[in-house]
Amino acid sequence: MTTLIESNEHKSLREAVAAFAQTHPHTTNAEDGKRLWQDAAKLGYIGVNLPEAYGGGGAGITGLSLVLEELGAAGNPLLMMIVSPAICGTVIARFGTEEQKRAWLPSLADGTRLMAFGITEPDAGSNSHRITTTARRDPATGDWILTGRKVFVSGVDIADATLIVGRTEDARTGRLKPCLFIVPRDAPGFERRPIDMELNAVERQFELTLDDVRLPADALVGDEDAGLLQLFAGLNPERVMTAAFGIGMGRYALSRAVEYARERTVWKTPIGAHQAIAHPLAQAHIDLELARLMMQKAAHLYDAGDDVGAGEAANMAKYAAGEACVKAVDQAVHTLGGNGLTREFGLARLITASRVARIAPVSREMILNYVSHQTLGLPKSY
DSSP states (O other): OOOOSOOOOHHHHHHHHHHHHSSSOOOOOOHHHHHHHHHHTTOOOTTTTOOGGTOOOOHHHHHHHHHHHHHTTTTTTHHHHIIIIIIIHHHHHSSSSSHHEEEEEEEHTTTTEEEEEOBBBBBBOOOOGOOOOOEEEOOTTOEEEEEEEEEEETTTOSSSSEEEEEEEEEETTEEEEEEEEEEETOOOTEEEEEEOOOOOOOEEEOOOOOEEEEEOOOEEEETTTTTHHHHHHHHHHHHHHHHHHHHHHHHHHHHHHHHHHOOBSEEEEEEEESSHHHHHHHHHHHHHHHHHHHHHHHHHHHHHHHOOHHHHHHHHHHHHHHHHHHHHHHHHHHHHGGGGSTTTTTTTHHHHTTTTTSSSSSOHHHHHHHHIIIIIIOOOOO
């Protein structure tokens, strides 16, 4: 798959990552995932978006998204790339103190440390205004004390810390405002419980409990009064990277289906010669290409500093990629028939995984709400 808007540097990066991804077996367990992560990090792929001054590649979200896409297209998506370098690394790079940048960015860039991200709560999914995890100051020490719960937090067991979205009280208005805190994995009162998922993925999902977790004053990332700005600085890259995740997965499924349709012969010609097989695969290819164009637009806008434009484009990219991914996977399974459900061809596991691109980190319905309100100017229903 080619595109006209990539720079020569990005084209070279894409080719190098694609070649690298082919040298690894599919990531089917935690050990495989760890080995792939480490090998990718040694080549500079994990931190390609982070500032060069702190050990990164300086290629922005544009570079990181194509890395994840190509890994996914080879059947080796790394979910934690969305979380550790894209969300957490971006937030720290943009808003962290110099001490936080020096402490975290080099190790996030070289892959030796990972950071998880906790925002979703049992009673606060898409509505972040309902977050109840609170952070209060200890007047005697200046420490922060966090209390609350989080759910569907990826990779907490392999992360060295979790960037937690909590809420602090505004001294002027008395209202709660979102703030971001770095919580070390071994912090007293910080407990995790794995969620029993039917999703077949290397990274596990967790429910977190924060029971009066005491953190030093410098655990707060950025300005206490700029919470929403800092939060969305991480969520836009998250949407772009989720789009890359879906596009890569869709490309992988489509490639397996095309390969099968070229060879599988039931009558006189391979089944790929029949339009009932060929046309849906062609449509899947078109949808994936269109989603990729919107993803690239969103990444370019974000890297150019246009947060407002990137917000709209990132939501659209995530929506388009989720739809394209699900359709590509479904069509691939249908193309292979019974073989599409066997372990040998590796497509059945994508039936569940592809839905992730539709429902996380924000549902397709909430994206449609966003576009209808923010782009079209229609009134809200909630």
